[in-house]
Amino acid sequence: MSLDKEKIKHVAKLARISVDDAKVESLTKDLNSIFKFIEQLNELNTDKVEPLTSILNQSLRSRKDEISDGKIREKVLKNSPKENEEFFVVPKVVE
Amino acid sequence: MADITNQSLNEIIENIKTKKVSSTDLTKAYIKNIESAKKLNAFVTTTFDQALDKAKQFDNKPNFNQLLPGIPLAVKDLFCTENTKTTAGSNILNNFIPSYESTVTKNLWNNGSFLLGKLNCDEFAMGSSNETSHYGNVINPVGDQLVPGGSSGGSSSALAADLTPATIGTDTGGSIRQPASFTGTVGLKPTYGLCSRWGIVAFASSLDQAGPMTKTIKDCAIMLESMSGFDEKDSTSINKKKEQYSKNLKDNIKGLKIGIPKEYRVDNMPKEVDELWEKGKKILKDLGAQLIDISLPHTKYALPTYYIVAPAEASSNLARYDGVRYGYRSKQGKDLIEMYEKTRSEGFGDEVKRRILIGTYVLSSGYYDAYYLKAQKVRQLIKKDFDDSFTKIDAILTPSTPSSAFKIGEKTNDPVSMYLNDIFTVPVNLAGLPALSMPAGVDKQGYPLGLQLIGKALDEQKILNIGYAFEKNCGFKNEIKKWWS
Numbered sequence: 001m002s003l004d005k006e007k008i009k010h011v012a013k014l015a016r017i018s019v020d021d022a023k024v025e026s027l028t029k030d031l032n033s034i035f036k037f038i039e040q041l042n043e044l045n046t047d048k049v050e051p052l053t054s055i056l057n058q059s060l061r062s063r064k065d066e067i068s069d070g071k072i073r074e075k076v077l078k079n080s081p082k083e084n085e086e087f088f089v090v091p092k093v094v095e
Numbered sequence: 096m097a098d099i100t101n102q103s104l105n106e107i108i109e110n111i112k113t114k115k116v117s118s119t120d121l122t123k124a125y126i127k128n129i130e131s132a133k134k135l136n137a138f139v140t141t142t143f144d145q146a147l148d149k150a151k152q153f154d155n156k157p158n159f160n161q162l163l164p165g166i167p168l169a170v171k172d173l174f175c176t177e178n179t180k181t182t183a184g185s186n187i188l189n190n191f192i193p194s195y196e197s198t199v200t201k202n203l204w205n206n207g208s209f210l211l212g213k214l215n216c217d218e219f220a221m222g223s224s225n226e227t228s229h230y231g232n233v234i235n236p237v238g239d240q241l242v243p244g245g246s247s248g249g250s251s252s253a254l255a256a257d258l259t260p261a262t263i264g265t266d267t268g269g270s271i272r273q274p275a276s277f278t279g280t281v282g283l284k285p286t287y288g289l290c291s292r293w294g295i296v297a298f299a300s301s302l303d304q305a306g307p308m309t310k311t312i313k314d315c316a317i318m319l320e321s322m323s324g325f326d327e328k329d330s331t332s333i334n335k336k337k338e339q340y341s342k343n344l345k346d347n348i349k350g351l352k353i354g355i356p357k358e359y360r361v362d363n364m365p366k367e368v369d370e371l372w373e374k375g376k377k378i379l380k381d382l383g384a385q386l387i388d389i390s391l392p393h394t395k396y397a398l399p400t401y402y403i404v405a406p407a408e409a410s411s412n413l414a415r416y417d418g419v420r421y422g423y424r425s426k427q428g429k430d431l432i433e434m435y436e437k438t439r440s441e442g443f444g445d446e447v448k449r450r451i452l453i454g455t456y457v458l459s460s461g462y463y464d465a466y467y468l469k470a471q472k473v474r475q476l477i478k479k480d481f482d483d484s485f486t487k488i489d490a491i492l493t494p495s496t497p498s499s500a501f502k503i504g505e506k507t508n509d510p511v512s513m514y515l516n517d518i519f520t521v522p523v524n525l526a527g528l529p530a531l532s533m534p535a536g537v538d539k540q541g542y543p544l545g546l547q548l549i550g551k552a553l554d555e556q557k558i559l560n561i562g563y564a565f566e567k568n569c570g571f572k573n574e575i576k577k578w579w580s
Contacts, residue, residue, distance in 0.1 A: 008452065015410065015455040016417070017448055018436035030449060030510055031456075037511050038399045041469055044476070051471035052478060055287050055301060055527035057552070060330050075194040079421035088419050091431050 118165030197294025269520025410454025
């Protein structure tokens with residue numbers, strides 16, 4: 001199968017990355033060559049193979065559902081690009 | 096005293112313990128080297144003042160019973176360091192100052208070392224040549240215009256150029272072992288779960304592992320011992336007793352069974368790589384190891400599998416960079432969605448965007464089974480190949496890379512040719528196994544080449560021992576002229 005420019009624009013939209021029309025051309029070429037490489041996997045019959053979901057021989061641990069930290073609002077907000085005291089600020093969403 | 100910075104970490108530690116050098120003088124010697132090595136562009140950030148303070152503190156009240164007493168260390172800029180900028184080689188994190196310390200670096204500092212600076216790397220560790228970093232190419236000290244490998248390219252370059260006595264990198268598909276091979280140094284990717292992933296900027300969570308990069312095998316054992324260990328904050332951390340890798344290092348490998356996989360002889364592989372592999376086999380055989388031919392039939396499918404699994408996980412992990420809570424935010428964008436789209440477009444470089452798009456596509460509705468599920472099934476087959484082989488052998492010997500270091504710009508126009516660099520390293524990540532790259536020789540241009548030892552899960556000690564015996568008998572010496580200073 002091959003990826004056309006429209007498909008790539010759609011995927012870019014899903015990934016929330018704006019892509020210039022000028023760049024779509026080279027992206028299409030690169031991604032198609034990568035997918036050609038990836039599709040070697042179709043040579044293999046995997047009908048009877050279980051997918052590998054964890055590489056570890058242990059199951060994930062569970063822990064008590066309790067608060068282990070907190071009261072670090074200042075630290076959490078420290079790196080925000082636009083700060084307004086106690087909140088993260090984004091462009092206006094609701095009129 | 097002769098130049099202390101070209102000694103091994105182990106020798107430096109001995110010199111500190113016997114008070115032949117102070118931590119302050121040691122730190123000053125590295126700072127001097129770093130300042131005269133700007134051409135290599137190995138550092139994104141330096142923390143000299145802080146390092147000198149820590150060195151002074153150590154000298155005033157030394158504790159020689161630690162694994163890394165008074166040792167300054169530079170680390171890959173993928174490890175979050177408290178109050179020190181952490182970029183992951185990306186523009187989107189150009190202003191990110193973590194308020195926490197990664198577990199692995201915290202372990203290093205708890206063993207007596209301190210931070211010297213943050214080392215350049217491919218953006219979000221996605222690359223094999225350090226050419227995708229927002230902070231510029233890193234130069235391999237082996238030769239001007241040569242790449243240092245990637246993604247831990249700043250780490251390999253700084254180590255080989257004596258800008259840090261040892262360092263740490265991360266390895267998702269070869270990012271420790273390939274740069275180690277390109278610079279004539281030692282690099283170890285531990286078993287998945289041995290070193291905590293907490294506080295490391297995530298790329299592909301089921302593959303990422305931190306590990307040491309050092310000048311010698313002994314140094315590698317010291318660093319692994321210092322950085323590894325169970326961590327509650329990483330849900331995939333293995334809870335087991337801590338090992339004393341350096342104390343238990345032995346060079347007797349008599350009777351060990353070494354597997355030689357036929358699938359690692361690939362088309363167009365330079366003759367020198369093959370010859371080096373032969374040399375490695377002979378050294379191990381002469382030391383009393385037994386060579387056994389094995390087959391890992393799904394090896395050729397490892398890279399295509401990786402280029403589904405890794406981008407899929409990356410696209411999810413990198414969804415967090417939205418310009419809202421931290422990192423870069425675009426000045427453009429009228430509404431929220433447009434702000435996200437512009438931020439991510441301006442913040443990420445081309446290779447990262449490519450991989451996010453691949454990952455988004457293979458996980459998108461209607462394509463999941465054909466790509467992601469298929470890849471997980473093939474990953475199972477790749478793991479089974481190793482499991483089957485390890486019932487009859489102790490370790491596997493292969494080349495680390497299909498070639499030596501290449502020139503800057505040589506492979507940037509063809510992503511697939513760049514990906515092929517990791518052909519021998521990627522299968523190990525998919526199977527979660529430990530693997531060591533050790534320097535073994537040079538090609539006809541004089542550029543270093545490495546051999547890889549793959550072990551069973553949690554069998555780090557054994558591959559370190561084999562590497563230790565190999566190192567003593569290989570006669571490799573890294574001859575790097577300091578042309579940059």
